[in-house]
Amino acid sequence: MNGLAVSSGSDSFHQALAIIDAANLADSTKVKYRRVLECYLAEGHPLTDSAQLARFATTLSNSRRSQLKAAVRLWSEAMITQAKSMATPDNIDTVNATIYRFQALQTAVTAKTSQGEKAHTWLSQAEVSALMSAVTGGSNRDWRDRVSLALLVGAGLRRAEAVEMEFIHVRQQPIRKKVRFVLEVRGKGAKDRVVPISDELARMLETWRSKCGSGRILRSVRKNDAIGESLSDIGLFGIVRQYGGLIGHPGLDPHDLRRTYAQIGYENGVPLTQMSRLLGHSSVATTQRYLNLDLNLETTASDFVRL
Secondary structure: OOOOOOOOOOOOOHHHHHHHHHOOOOHHHHHHHHHHHHHHOOOOOOOOOOHHHHHHOOOOHHHHHHHHHHHHHHHHHHHHHHHHHOOOOOOOOHHHHHHHHHHHHHOOOOOOOOOOOOOOOOOOOHHHHHHHOOOOOOOHHHHHHHHHHHHHHHOOOHHHHHHHOOOHHOOOEEEEOOOEEEEEEEEHHHOEEEEOHHHHHHHHHHHHHHOOOEEEEEOOEEOOOOOOOOOOOHHHHHHHHHHHOOOOOOOOOOHHHHHHHHHHHHHHHHHHHHHHHHHOOOOHHHHHOOOOOOOOOOHHHHHHHOO
């Protein structure tokens, strides 16, 4: 059908994976999309079967259904665009039929939208100090945990940004008669930003570097206290939950520490537009829900978060 035949079976699956891999998404999101598609493929049904997709979706939690719906939509939209690009007067009926099939796939999976907003947590400065003080001892695991919390609450990093951060991303920027340390962050949508950090956090990172060398900043630590090569975002989530529980916040999330960074900085006079840029938000409206202009390297949110 002039290249417009809808792929089935493993062909459509691998096609969908290639589209997901090339999409402007966080790596952690791509992993979730891939996993839910792999679970569906294991049942032996093609992605082009709307009825089977709908049936499979009923076996998933709402969050997994949302991931499946998003993954299918991403793939089907790309296929619709491809079909339109191949349209000619001779094959217009075939093109329309292909488009209708992919549009049907987009409605095969339904997921409930959340009602209201999740009750988020913002820590006070006293609670931040308590959180950091909860990390006692000088083992490699203690240092890893201390640095993990500090990157989230002291630099406002997203969980995925923190686990991807390497020591080469810690840079020095001369500001008048002093040196300001900054983090070069690759954020959502491959958007780069610079996040100035406090001298205290810079010293913490340097001490940790002396223990584990180059490479990823956040590492796994084995039972014998040997340092591994990297830390997963799930591992980082566990660290935050562990120490959050010690200060009376057992449901503490990494994103709560990012919000705390923004709130403390804003309360201490860092302009909203500055905070937006520090957080890597595309809109100041997003930052307002947490509580950026040209980046001010002399005063930054990290200066007011005592670790």
